[in-house]
Amino acid sequence: MNKNVIFFLTGLDSGGLENYLLRFLKENGFTFNNIIIYCKGGKGGVLEDEYLKLPNVRIIKKNLGTFNIIKFFKLYLWFRNYNKYTVCDFTGNFSGPILFASKIANINNRIVFYRSSSNRFPETFFRLKINSFYHKLVKKYATNILANSAYAFEFFFGKNYSDFRTKVIYNGINAKELLQETEGIQTELNIDNNTIVIGHTGRYNPAKNHGTIIKVAEVVVRKYANAIFVLCGKGVVENLQSIVKKRGLESRIILFENRNDIPKVLNTFDIYYFPSITEGQPNSLIEAWIKGIPFIASNIPPIENITPLKYKSYLVDPLDIQLNIDSIGKLIDKRWNNNERHELADFAIEEFSADKRFREFRDII
Template identity: 30%
Template sequence: MGSPIRVLHVVVNMNRGGAETLIMNLYRNIDRSKIQFDFLTCKKGVFDQEILNLGGKIHRIPYITDGGHFHYIKSLKQFFKANHHYKIVHSHMDKMSGFVLKAAKKAGIPVRIAHSHNTQSEGGFAAKIYKDYAGYFISKAATHYMACSKSAAKWLFKEQKAILIKNGILAEAFLYSEEVRRQTRNILNYNKEHFVIGHIGRFNEQKNHSFLIDIFYELSKVNPNARLLLVGDGTLRTRIESKVKELKLLEKVKFLGVRNDIPNLLQAFDVFLFPSLHEGLPVTLIEAQCSGLPCIISDQITEEVDLGLGLVNFNNIKGSPNSWLVNITKRSNRKMNILDGIKSNDYDIKIGAKKIEKIYENIIPRNELYKKESSDVSNQLSIKAR
């Protein structure tokens, strides 16, 4: 048997974002004797050591914010020129994938995948114009399109057909446990009387933390036992911490930072609050539903995220905090034993891992696969001759 197909995934860093979590979930569950993941990143990430332990390689170049546009483009060209042995490049940079895949195409890499994880670009006016420019090259350089949802595909690829790769999870790890809930709430110093609102996500404009705090502020007025857990980190964390202090909510809000015990924390929540301004298909909402948790979410999130388990309530993102409060208080009860519902919607990562394996194995042009197999045989003969 020859060496595995090495797929180069391109991200800014391998931290606990939605796309990165999906990649790692796939990586842990694929047959790594057939498919191996390598990474081109710009910054260190929390998953780096695990990637190395799983046999992956991590390459790093400076990001645009470090050296500017021309330095970034030059770094991409130099990298792919030196690493043109890759047969598959899988870019998760949304519109910025245009620059990545253009450089990969110039280096002669045969399979170039653009993967959409969002429905809108982040940043101000200038940043969006720049990303639109980058996105222009996707249709000219990508050989294949993938997306986490239909809305994410339509946003980035317009009318181009895309392969849907659902944001799967290891479902068994998130199933509700009364014992885990009790232990986790004890660690957090919460008792049975506390009503715990939870949120998981980066502190950036997209996640809309400021509005989330407004909602919780109104809730705290009518329920003195309400508590808020915020999981994640990001550039706006300090600003949100200041707002919490100004509203005198410090004793009721915990900032937990980046965590590796998400399944346990979900058990401790009573409601998952998610007022994002835009999303592709957030994996955290799949995880929350798997734990049977009622989810009060923005109407800007695709309806595809609702698994039909009676746990998702969509709310007008332009509504008042009090309009959200009504739905929080009228939330559905926590659901138990919903593993079959997760699997029937194809959100079990084991299903997704098998799907992506087949895609990678079948996607390489036959002539390129022949070159690889010939190279493997030549290497083996060379080793035997020594």
């Protein structure tokens, strides 16, 4: 039987969550009669048009604020017209008021989905108090508590937390769609087959650790004359262009904003570099794995827990700049063979199958 659903998220800029939901709806949207995307930050984003191309999708943009009783009362009144819907909020603890308002409006299916494994806000006394209160609302009013990593549950609920409502659902990625693109952007970059391309995809954000990326890139490209770095993501040019230009490395550290041809960008990379400080479960890294790209990534628990044993030696402390430089250098000096690439790709294609992982999510909605 087809269903109705309201998804709550902050906005529709290009990020891991926003792309996850877009992919999910592209493959599973047909199972819903009505889909409402509620941007509770009050703004849409660069993916808004992509969402509106999907059938049965309506977007609402209203700023609910963090602690605004009047706005949440109005939301409760609005919910009363949608009590045959499922509510799914992707903002972790901050879904608490939404779950409460939907509960008293007699909405029976109320889902929270934790998409990060740490707090994504400045931890002031006041914010932490609000966060703690909202967490209590989540535990009381959610009918399902989901996360995309076991570490997220451990961080937000404690190591020994046990609840029949909880479930880890890994990200799902359509490998066929990713792998059908075979071309790269070597011509656009004006490089030849002897150039070693170290790449990163991800929007500019403190969690993505672009400061370390630039410091590492500067040393690596000066040491290896045939190496370049390519960074791609929202805010990358705006925040890094002046730094790269000041260091005279515009031709060696190439910056792009959002691109709609990420599979082609990945095909260009010889090494994927992902030194995030915190993550939920990184779509970008998994996409690189599906492509079989040699990688250096953070040894943080959400990444370490999904990395096959054979490849754990490629995980490093994201803040140890010299270790990051040395690790990339080792991959430049000793390339992976085809077996290593294929084994990583086969693992990622199976483990993060869109059919399997999206079905797990769809069945709960």
